[in-house]
Amino acid sequence: MIQNEAERLLQEVLGVAAVVVATSDGFDVASAMKQGDPTRVAAMASSIFAISAVVSQEASLGRSRSVTIDTEEGFAIVHSVYRPNADLVISVIADADAILGQVAYQVSQFARSLASA
Amino acid sequence: MAEYKILFTGTMGAGKTTAIGAVSETPPVVTDVVSTDPSHGKSHTTVGLDFGQLTLPSGDRVRLFGTPGQARFDFLWKILVKNALGLIILVDNSRPAPLTDLKVYLDGFTDELGQLPCVVGVGRLPGHPKPGLDDYLDEMARRNLVLPVLEVDVRQRADVVLLIDTLLAQLEASQYGV
Numbered sequence: 076m077i078q079n080e081a082e083r084l085l086q087e088v089l090g091v092a093a094v095v096v097a098t099s100d101g102f103d104v105a106s107a108m109k110q111g112d113p114t115r116v117a118a119m120a121s122s123i124f125a126i127s128a129v130v131s132q133e134a135s136l137g138r139s140r141s142v143t144i145d146t147e148e149g150f151a152i153v154h155s156v157y158r159p160n161a162d163l164v165i166s167v168i169a170d171a172d173a174i175l176g177q178v179a180y181q182v183s184q185f186a187r188s189l190a191s192a
Numbered sequence: 193m194a195e196y197k198i199l200f201t202g203t204m205g206a207g208k209t210t211a212i213g214a215v216s217e218t219p220p221v222v223t224d225v226v227s228t229d230p231s232h233g234k235s236h237t238t239v240g241l242d243f244g245q246l247t248l249p250s251g252d253r254v255r256l257f258g259t260p261g262q263a264r265f266d267f268l269w270k271i272l273v274k275n276a277l278g279l280i281i282l283v284d285n286s287r288p289a290p291l292t293d294l295k296v297y298l299d300g301f302t303d304e305l306g307q308l309p310c311v312v313g314v315g316r317l318p319g320h321p322k323p324g325l326d327d328y329l330d331e332m333a334r335r336n337l338v339l340p341v342l343e344v345d346v347r348q349r350a351d352v353v354l355l356i357d358t359l360l361a362q363l364e365a366s367q368y369g370v
Contacts (some may be wrong), residue, residue, distance in 0.1 A: 118264040
């Protein structure tokens with residue numbers, strides 16, 4: 076269940092403050108957040124997904140897998156989930172306590188499980 | 193040789209992506225994805241931005257940006273309107289309440305409308321004559337806005353060029369204090 080996994084990431088991974096799974100056109104389908112509005116995160120994630128797709132196409136680098144937004148007090152990862160019927164986008168927002176590699180690994184595992192679901 | 197940035201906005205299905213595609217000299221940058229929203233008849237929808245380029249006969253270059261239409265992407269409207277020299281609002285007259293649709297963009301861009309020229313392009317009038325162009329003018333007069341309202345078919349390059357020319361004419365007029 077997507078919702079369960081979103082909640083698991085929020086509870087178990089150090090520093091994670093929000094997890095939102097959205098459709099590629101910006102509607103949230105599952106979320107677990109300490110605070111914030113999943114609707115807005117979902118819309119923003121879909122924009123990032125679409126813009127990153129254009130960048131990777133322009134650069135002839137294949138499809139965009141993820142975008143990491145590195146900020147002063149944490150980071151956000153927006154990860155694409157390509158599926159035959161409908162693509163999804165996972166957003167994870169993490170604070171300064173989080174370890175980038177660990178969060179990135181967990182998000183990509185989540186994406187993999189959604190891609191084959 | 194001047195460079196202008198013009199922003200196209202308006203509801204989903206009003207023709208922003210189409211308009212830019214109709215005039216862009218280079219293949220436009222398009223961020224369309226499959227739409228999961230059954231309330232609209234469209235298979236795809238813009239979720240990032242559209243981008244195209246056009247060179248005018250005068251040699252001036254115009255950069256054309258398009259916003260997503262839905263309100264959930266309104267955070268992008270502010271970002272995309274930065275440094276725009278003008279705004280084109282496209283309205284689809286076949287929708288149930290086009291004047292209400294127009295209001296969404298007049299509200300969403302209130303600050304910019306105080307400073308930038310704007311033109312309203314109304315599409316699909318032939319099959320859907322109501323509201324008429326006068327109704328649009330009345331609606332805007334209620335907000336103390338006097339903007340050109342043109343009937344357009346944005347699939348026609350000439351109509352999109354007309355919108356752009358009208359916008360640039362307003363820009364020149366304001367520069368001369370007219």
